[in-house]
Ligand SMILES: Nc1nc2c(c(=O)[nH]1)N[C@H]1C(S)=C(S)[C@@H](COP(=O)(O)O)O[C@H]1N2
């Protein structure tokens with residue numbers, strides 16, 4: 001119990017420092033002081049995987065008006081079936097994942113395929129922070145302050161050919177590190193994909209951290225996709241493979257239940273899941289168990305200005 005209390009206090013402290021730091025950066029920006037990054041704070045020089053503070057993260061315009069959920073909420077209510085199907089299982093079990101060293105295999109329709117060490121993979125890009133809304137298909141939501149790089153920049157580096165119409169991502173398969181894979185709950189590896197146009201959209205993000213620190217294992221360390229206008233299941237975790245395909249892939253949840261989950265998975269309050277309404281969402285940690293706080297779900301999770309054009313002419317009731 002005491003240990004647990006210690007850990008929780010640690011989280012709370014970290015978060016307070018983080019928020020103070022943000023306020024400081026905002027103020028400095030207002031005064032025209034050129035503080036361009038978090039680099040005034042000590043770097044643990046641990047790189048993007050290893051559990052430390054991330055150095056040189058620049059703030060962005062994304063989500064400035066949003067209030068993030070706490071570190072504790074974001075890291076203790078998760079979906080990550082490789083570690084169990086309960087919401088608290090990932091926090092309990094994901095310590096067996098070893099996010100360092102980590103390699104990413106890039107293959108398929110591109111000019112620069114290869115097997116990259118994560119540090120080299122991420123090194124060319126400026127790390128930035130984006131606060132995004134996150135909406136799971138199960139009708140709950142959070143607000144998460146990610147650190148990462150725009151997916152478009154990464155994709156350009158690998159020079160996809162004209163045949164590349166889709167980007168496909170795969171999660172690690174390793175029964176030792178991911179004990180949930182000992183059972184065929186899903187067809188491992190977990191697979192997700194985006195059209196090239198979706199992947200090149202400025203909102204698409206590859207996260208290596210949250211709250212200014214490297215990603216906790218339960219949130220998909222060391223590298224996970226973040227596409228905030230889509231349901232949570234598109235946000236594939238612990239990526240080891242990025243492939244450029246000519247054909248649309250069958251993503252994991254479509255493979256599980258194609259009548260309930262499709263390829264697009266755009267957040268849409270007007271198209272219900274066959275078993276529940278998508279009109280509203282339960283905001284994690286707000287309200288009480290008996291009377292949870294709910295908010296109206298927004299079309300494209302509120303990111304319509306940025307992404308609606310991608311789906312012009314597409315029947316979203318059929319392409320769910
Ligand atoms: N590899 C993998 N990625 C995954 C999942 C999973 O089970 N395995 N769950 C998805 C679902 S359904 C959701 S809602 C989000 C949850 O992300 P979070 O735990 O960081 O909030 O991860 C997505 N990515």
Ligand SMILES: [Mo]
Nearest residue numbers: 136137232233
């Ligand atoms: Mo989800």
